[in-house]
Amino acid sequence: MVTSPRSLHHRYSYDEYLSYERDSGMKHEYDDGEIIAMAGGSPRHSALASRVNAALEGSRRPGCTAFQSDLRIRVLATGKTTYPDATMICGPIERDPGDPTGATVTNPMLLVEVLSPSTEQEDRGNKWQHYRLIPSLQEYVLVNQSHPRVEWYRRLTSGGWEYHEATEGIVQLPSGVTLDLGRLYAELPD
């Protein structure tokens, strides 16, 4: 019999994950029974994420709220739980019924991940596979850290996703969010 290596690992329940994270005082993600410690961000990543958050706050539409990376998101369809670098929710916040603290939300309209070498594969692959199952999600934005490049997916009325990218100029997302690449990448720390 062949046994998958993944099945050898201890599988945590969602409640155990919430409890562990509360006790450890640090941020972790939850994926298919595994608790994943979040990698520390570099000064460059932190500065870029800060500028993205400022852009979201500065261009959000009435009724929408921008959140930084402290907001925990849960994909109800799969249970995956993450801390995106930036989130926007339009309309009332829907909280995860599985988290009695009310700190986890389930209805982002826009999610942003600032790519880094250690997370890019996850952000483009596994995480995106989960995020696209969030019914409220309309836009998923990937911000490159090493050079000016912003990519985004937008949900079509057909249910599919349309891909765009920009390496200069001003990105105007359908949600109304504006990202000026010149300002995003000006004088970033190494």
Next chain:
Amino acid sequence: MLGFPHGYTYSGHPIARAAGVAALDLLVKDKAVERATGRPRSSRRNWLTHQPWTGDIATGCGSEPPKFNLGRVPRRRVLSCSEHDGHLSTLAPSPLLV
């Protein structure tokens, strides 16, 4: 026949216990841990978690502190304490430090 109950000279002795409690009080009062590590315990643990050479992290069994496997991994998983056994390169900090 009634045995003669006794233990080691240091265990359970009121003077040894008082000395132990006094030593612990001093550690807290003088902030010995923070002074020794330069940062609070939670911050120290955070620092260890985010080092590039830190691999998976094993929760401590019972009241033990966590253990940090060494080596780069694509996803830094939190292992249960029983899963940790067998990993050869491990950093197991003193309970006072983490």
